[in-house]
Amino acid sequence: MLAPNTEVQEMVIGLGNVGEEEVQSDYGISDELQSCSSTDEEDIRRRPTYVEFNDETDMKDPHFRIGMKFRSFKQFREAVRNYGIKNICVMKLRPNNSKRCKAFCKKGCPFYLLDSPMATDxxxxxxxxxxxxxxxxxxxxxxxxxxxxxAHNYLEQFRANPSWKAAGIIQAVRSNQCVDISRLTAWRAKAIATRLLEGDEEDQMKRLYDYRLELLETHPGSTIMFRCIIGMFQAMYVCLSPLRAGFLAGCRRIISLDGCFLKSFYGRQLLAAVGIDANDCIYPIA
Structure with a gap:
C-alpha cells in the first residue's frame, strides 16, 4: 500500500480554499478562462451590478437589499421612515452625518442598515x-x-374634501397605516395641507405688485392702488376697466357696499362696491 503524498494533499487543500473564496466574492464562480490582458468590455461584464432606489416606484413600499444605491442620505432617510411606517416599526438613525448613516430598529431587534458613500462615486x-x-x-x-x-401623503384627500374633520383623518390613518395619532397631529396635518394647496399668504403678499402689473397689462385703463405705512401693506383698491364700463353702460345708477370678514392668517375685511344689472343681479364694480 502506497503512502499518501503530503505535497499532493496540500495542493488539493489549497485549491479547495480558493474555491471557497470565489463563492464569497462578488463575481461568483465562472467556468470561463480569463486571460491576463482582459479588455474593458470583459471588466464591465464581470463587475457586479447593484439595484438603484427609485422614488416613484419604491418609496411607498421600500424593500432594501445589500448594495442598493441611493441618490443622497436624505433619500435614504426618507426611505427608512417610509419603511418604518409600512412595517409598523420605529426606526432610529444613529450615527447620522455626511460620512455614514446607520438605521436600526428602536426595540433592539437584529435589523440594521449601514449606509455610506461608494468608493468609486x-x-x-x-x-x-x-x-x-x-x-x-x-x-x-x-x-x-x-x-x-x-399632509403630503393625503394631499389629494384634503384637496377633494377641504372640510375634512380631525376624526376622519385619525380614522383614515388608523385604517391605512395601523397607527394611532392625536387630534393635535391631525389638525396640524390639515393646516400644512391647506398651506400647500392654497399657498403661503406671506409669499402671496410679496407678489402684489406683480399682480398689479399683470392686471394693468391685461385690462388697460384699470385703477389699482395700494396703501402702505413704512413699507407695510395696509389696503388695496382694484377697479377693472371692463367692470366700470359695464356699470356705466347697462346698470342702474345705484351703488351699494357689500363686505365680509376674511378668515385668513391676517384677517381684516373685504369690501366691494356693487350695483344692480338689468336682471336684478349683483354686479361688482370695485
Whole structure:
C-alpha cells in the first residue's frame, strides 16, 4: 500500500480554499478562462451590478437589499421612515452625518442598515452591510407618521374634501397605516395641507405688485392702488376697466357696499362696491 503524498494533499487543500473564496466574492464562480490582458468590455461584464432606489416606484413600499444605491442620505432617510411606517416599526438613525448613516430598529431587534458613500462615486450612497430580519412586535404609536407626512401623503384627500374633520383623518390613518395619532397631529396635518394647496399668504403678499402689473397689462385703463405705512401693506383698491364700463353702460345708477370678514392668517375685511344689472343681479364694480 502506497503512502499518501503530503505535497499532493496540500495542493488539493489549497485549491479547495480558493474555491471557497470565489463563492464569497462578488463575481461568483465562472467556468470561463480569463486571460491576463482582459479588455474593458470583459471588466464591465464581470463587475457586479447593484439595484438603484427609485422614488416613484419604491418609496411607498421600500424593500432594501445589500448594495442598493441611493441618490443622497436624505433619500435614504426618507426611505427608512417610509419603511418604518409600512412595517409598523420605529426606526432610529444613529450615527447620522455626511460620512455614514446607520438605521436600526428602536426595540433592539437584529435589523440594521449601514449606509455610506461608494468608493468609486462619493455622490452615490450605498448600503454596505445590514441584517434584514425583524424580531420585534408592531408599534402602533409610530413617530414617523408625523403631521408633515400625513399632509403630503393625503394631499389629494384634503384637496377633494377641504372640510375634512380631525376624526376622519385619525380614522383614515388608523385604517391605512395601523397607527394611532392625536387630534393635535391631525389638525396640524390639515393646516400644512391647506398651506400647500392654497399657498403661503406671506409669499402671496410679496407678489402684489406683480399682480398689479399683470392686471394693468391685461385690462388697460384699470385703477389699482395700494396703501402702505413704512413699507407695510395696509389696503388695496382694484377697479377693472371692463367692470366700470359695464356699470356705466347697462346698470342702474345705484351703488351699494357689500363686505365680509376674511378668515385668513391676517384677517381684516373685504369690501366691494356693487350695483344692480338689468336682471336684478349683483354686479361688482370695485
Amino acid at each position: 462619493r455622490n452615490t450612497i450605498q448600503i454596505k452591510s445590514g441584517c434584514l430580519k425583524h424580531e420585534c412586535t408592531k408599534d402602533h404609536k409610530n413617530r414617523h407618521v408625523s403631521a408633515q407626512w400625513i
